[in-house]
Amino acid sequence: MDSITVIVPCYNEAAVIAATYGRLRAVLDLLDRRTCILFVDDGSIDGTFGILSGIAEVDSSVRVLRFSRNFGHQAAVTAGIHHCDTGLAVIIDADLQDPPEIIPELLATRDLEGANVVYCVRKSRSGEGRFKLWTSKRFYRFLNCLSEVRFPVDTGDFRLIDSRIIEEFRRFKERGKYIRGIISWVGFKQVPFYYERESRLAGETKYPFRRMLSFASTALFYFSKKPLLVAVGLGFAAVLIGLVLALWYFFGKVFGYTGAASGWTSIMIAVIFFGGIQLLTIGVLGQYIGILFDEVKERPEYIVERTIN
């Protein structure tokens, strides 16, 4: 029987982390295999680490990695996968939105289907704002139109992965990680598991709108070059419009069917419109250049300050 590590990224989760541990422990104790809980403390400043140290002192199957500062959710999960030494891993949020009680069902699904990945699809999500629900629903579908690989929709990082995936994941050197995308990209046999997502037990979301935007932009720009094609398309369209207008005005002058002098409005519209297109396309280019800049520096994705067990 493969042993299993449950990877739990935590950032300022002091309000829930003890309860999360309790529910995970209860579920894992029922499994007939070696289990380990790996908490990755992403630079919390609210006492999360103190609570985790206390837990790890009495439960030797609990490991804790503490980052030197906040590096972000995806870096925390990445560290968890890098440090996992078992044949299976489950990635789960610390706030109990993803119920630990379905872990045995994920294992059963894996055995039944012989899958390398069992990803959890949200049938419903309670306790989240309408805006967040709508934007994330639209976003996953938008991303699928643009990217070269198909991603399952309505899916977070909550999933079971096996050693094949863990091994392949270690080979990904990119610093901007969109983990659910990378795992889909890797391939092998991946099957869905449908569940009801609960509301956060306590504490607040660590993904305000600003962070959601940056997460979405990593997903988009790391998994698609189509925005560059859109820029090219806009350029072509502008050239075509320019050509038609040039001919129209040239022959208008020659044959006298366009009145001269007037035209302030049309010039203003053209200047603003084409100026806008230029800035937009430069912005798109800038996004990719920014990513190149970040990636060529080859900085570490995270820095571990302390480990327990």
Ligand code: UDP
């Ligand atoms: N998280 C993290 N580092 C961060 C932000 C979040 O490790 O910088 C963890 C957080 O503790 C939680 C998970 O990532 O376990 C998901 O975050 P959250 O529940 O706040 O996001 P939401 O479910 O609201 O999208």
Ligand code: MG
């Ligand atoms: Mg959450």
